[in-house]
Ligand SMILES: [Zn+2]
């Protein structure tokens with residue numbers, strides 16, 4: 001038996017004993033070390049993002065491989081790993097791929113389940129099993145705690161896979177929650193001129209620590225003026241909306257240059273407000289959503305000492321306090337839930 005934190009209805013999580021997980025070929029059993037609480041967990045827990053229940057939430061984690069379903073994966077036994085969140089045909093190494101996987105759109109696999117979100121129990125538990133193709137070894141230079149950040153950091157990389165930027169271009173990031181910070185860092189490393197747009201003056205120094213070369217936190221009017229002034233009146237080449245608020249979209253529209261890209265990273269479960277479709281057409285703005293990204297780019301980036309990854313993790317709670325951890329994550333930058341492999 002093992003313990004899992006099961007969400008039974010909005011705002012309610014129960015600790016339950018579950019029978020040991022058995023493995024099919026091409027599945028991997030992982031003993032949890034640390035799990036991270038993210039905005040999606042908060043949205044599901046509060047009922048803003050409805051999913052079929054009961055469900056074990058959580059999709060960001062690090063752990064140790066406990067058992068493998070196929071001999072070819074035996075090299076993973078006892079190793080520290082992270083795992084991707086989409087359980088796809090490719091991840092299960094199916095011989096017959098669905099039409100999406102055949103086209104290479106594996107994140108959009110037609111038969112996928114999603115760890116801790118759609119029809120698949122997540123990582124707020126002592127054990128989790130995942131398809132072998134989802135597993136990545138954690139490099140020795142990255143701690144188990146830091147590795148929990150792989151999934152959200154990969155999502156930041158994805159922004160620039162879907163819409164390229166080039167060195168010297170201007171990227172404005174609205175919102176400096178965790179994802180916004182990661183987007184700033186990745187954009188800076190790619191050689192972009194980075195601007196953070198924030199509401200709270202107290203976050204200026206934080207934004208700079210994550211690669212923002214310039215920070216604006218004044219009124220909307222002054223922010224628009226400042227961005228135009230620093231881009232020869234054109235606007236930013238790319239604006240990344242990462243506020244988690246529906247009104248971020250309309251601000252982003254005012255900051256992006258003609259034929260620029262508006263990158264949306266918010267899955268707040270709420271529709272965007274104030275979309276000026278005329279401006280969109282007249283300025284030929286491209287809107288690009290993006291979500292899950294490349295773990296193989298994120299893992300080495302986590303070894304970088306330039307950015308304060310470890311400072312993000314402000315609170316660690318035991319598995320039994322999962323509900324408290326999710327509530328706490330509403331205000332804390334990163335809350336971790338500690339599993340048995342962390343000891
Ligand atoms: Zn997440």
Ligand SMILES: [Zn+2]
Pocket residue numbers: 088089090097098099100101102108109110111112
């Ligand atoms: Zn598929």
